[in-house]
Ligand SMILES: [Zn+2]
C-alpha cells in the first residue's frame with residue numbers, strides 16, 4: 092500500500108515526510124494502523140550518526156500504538172481490531188534469553204539496526220524505489236507499519252490508544268531502570284541524572300519503589316519543575332551542585348542508586364554517577380551514547396574498594412510482554428502518570444519542529460498523533 096513516512100536520507104539531514112510503499116503482512120506479520128508515535132531521543136541518534144545503521148534511508152520511530160488492520164499467515168494470538176503497543180526489542184518468548192527471563196535481550200533483536208524483516212530478511216518499506224530500514228524493525232513515523240508479531244504487544248481496548256504509545260519505550264525504560272535494574276528499595280537515596288522522557292519515569296519508578304529521596308540533576312528549569320510533579324524530592328541544576336547537596340543530605344553516605352538517563356551519554360557521566368553513588372551502591376547506565384565512543388575514565392580504586400556496581404540496562408531490564416500491560420494497568424489505577432508526559436502533540440509534517448523542541452528542552456515527550464488526514 093502507499094502511505095507516508097518520515098524518512099532520513101543521511102546523517103545530518105532533516106526528516107523528510109514523503110510517500111512510502113509498505114508491504115502487506117507476510118508469515119508471522121501484522122499490519123497496524125498507528126494512533127501515535129513518541130519522539131524519542133534514540134531516533135535523534137540516527138540524525139547525528141551516533142547510532143550506526145546498515146545504510147540510509149531509514150524510517151524513524153520506535154514508540155507506537157495502534158490497531159491491527161491486517162494479519163498475515165502463521166500469526167497466533169493477534170487478530171484484526173486488536174489494540175497493540177510496539178516493542179522496540181522484539182520479544183519471541185522462546186529463544187535462550189527469552190526463556191531465561193530476559194525478553195529485553197531477545198535474539199530476534201539481532202538485526203535491529205540492519206532493518207531486515209524477521210519473517211524473511213526482506214525490507215518491508217520502500218521510498219523513491221529504494222529499500223528503507225525501519226528503526227528498531229518498526230518505523231512508527233508512519234500512520235501504518237507492517238511488523239513481526241514479536242514486535243507488538245496486545246493491550247486492553249479500553250486504554251486510550253494515543254497515550255499507550257509511551258510505554259513502548261521511554262516510560263518502560265525509565266521505570267524499569269529504577270524498579271528492576273537499580274532495584275530501588277524503600278528508604279533508599281536515589282539520584283536520576285537527566286529528566287527527559289526516560290529520566291522522568293525513572294523518577295516515577297524510584298518514587299513508587301519507596302525511595303526516601305529522589306534527587307534529579309537536570310539543567311533545564313522547566314524539566315526540574317516537571318520532575319518535582321512526578322515524584323522528585325530534590326532537583327539540582329548541575330552535577331557539581333548535586334554532589335555537594337547529596338553529600339550534605341545523606342551525611343556523606345551518598346546515593347544508594349544512581350541512574351544515568353541523559354539523552355546523549357558521555358564517558359564523564361559514568362564517573363560522575365559512580366562518585367554520586369555510595370559504598371556498595373549501584374550506578375545504572377540507561378542513556379545512549381555514540382556507538383563509536385569508547386572513552387570512559389573511571390576510578391578503579393573507587394570501584395573496587397567501595398564495592399560499587401556499574402550496570403548497563405536496555406528496556407529497563409523488563410520483559411515487554413509483561414511490563415507493557417502491567418504499566419498500563421498502573422496508569423489505569425492512577426498510580427503511573429502518562430498524560431502529563433505527552434507535553435506537545437505534533438502532526439507528522441511537523442516532526443522536525445518536534446525534534447527541535449526536544450533539542451531545546453521544551454518537552455518531556457513530544458508525540459506525533461495520526462489523524463484521518465494522514466491516512
Ligand atoms: Zn526510545
Ligand SMILES: [Zn+2]
Pocket residue numbers: 181182183184185186187188189190194196197198199
Ligand atoms: Zn526471544
